[in-house]
Amino acid sequence: MDSKEAAGDRSRVAVVTGAGSGIGRAVAVELLRKGWSVALAGRRPGALEETAALAPGTDALVVRTDVARQEDVTALFAATVERYGRLDLLFNNAGTFGPGGVPVEELSYDAWRHVVDTNLNGAFLCAQAAYRQMKEQDPQGGRIINNGSISAHVPRPRSVAYTATKHALTGLTKSLSLDGRPYGIAVGQIDIGNAATEMTAKMSSGVLQADGSVAREPVMDAADVARTVRHMAELPPEANLQFVTVLATAMPFIGRG
Template sequence: MSKVAIVTGGSSGIGRATSEALAKAGYKVVLSGRRQTELDNSEQLCLEAQPTKAPENILTVAGDVSNQEAVVALFKAAVDKFGRVDVVFNNAGIGAPDVAIEDLPVVTFDAVMAVNVRAAFLITQEAVRQFKVQQPQGGRLINNGSISAHVPRMNSAPYTMSKHAITGLTKCTQLDGRAFNIACSQIDIGNATTALGDTSAPKAQPSGHDLVEASFPVSDVADAVVYMSGLPLTTNVATMTIMATTMPSYIGRG
């Protein structure tokens, strides 16, 4: 029987690429995002990628995952259609403008925390509820962290803080899920080419100069998530860092 995967932030970028890769690997895919038109585009890509070309194996659910009612509705729709959930890619996230910390509006900080932290918690909470009650019990949750959880960029306090929070959420879920056959992983991504992670423009370096940094295709992230998803629940990639090999300021001094 095909496994069922929920992907948040599935309307673009990493979420879209991962949804497509999961569909190609034979998963039934539930796409979540705020923009129905973009979800429809992702759905079409998934349909074209999957071996069976079966539209009944793809479901889109538009909504704001920082809203608890929307998260509950997402999981209900997935279970109503497919009967269970096996994998959740907790991927939805946003960044903040590259401005000095003293100039950042609090409303912008709150928006980042709502999507990157509150939504991730709500998705985890509902995933754990479903994993515990379904038979066979258990499932896999994969959190989208960031290299910023280890090494921040300049002027990135809200985003970096949010990704540190994801690391804490991952570790707690790994511990709390053990007794219920729940595996939790985190993938920390550095310089994948997406709309959110635009690597074409020079970026300020701690040394004071600007640099166009090395990047890598988002499809490599998608393939990594498919690999993690396919492991038996007795095996877990606790954390994975995937990055451009020559990305500066992470391994060694940049």
């Protein structure tokens, strides 16, 4: 069943944050090509336009958004509803690693705050805005998918800010999932390991391991992540994939450290 069949005659509507590159771009393009209308959110309008151009002839809305700014998030969802009339999906994807390889004792508070503001506060603001819209619209309900990470389970060395926010996202997912039940709002989380994107390019040259060594790690195609997100998004309202882990088969996750 494709998205149009599942939704009737209308195209289903999604907001994808961090849509200008990486996982966000891959998911946005996958949804657009399968008939969804997608609001592309990110800080770089040019990059968002490039994402839209990868799915010509589809219905994309570009909205410059810094998810850490409440006013930007409010404007994003207002523009989406003004254009499409409702919201069926939020893919809460925007995030940052922050400064890599910095020991805990040397991490500045400003760097810590930047990661928390983007990865956690931004995810909350977007989820809250989506929740409000999904609760009030007719028909009621929708779906929120949070981009967790393998780091929502186990950390990499010297990644305290990123790891803390990704663990917190799991709590956000569980709480939103519970609170959304009365309103038909399904909330799930996808935890991704080593998808080939700009953010993971260093994997090919080697990354710090728990034993202090530096090793190259295998990666997987981001398109495989995008197909998984679409599967989650197109489940019927009475079904939810609460948590799913998608990773490069041979990456050091099982047995990490």
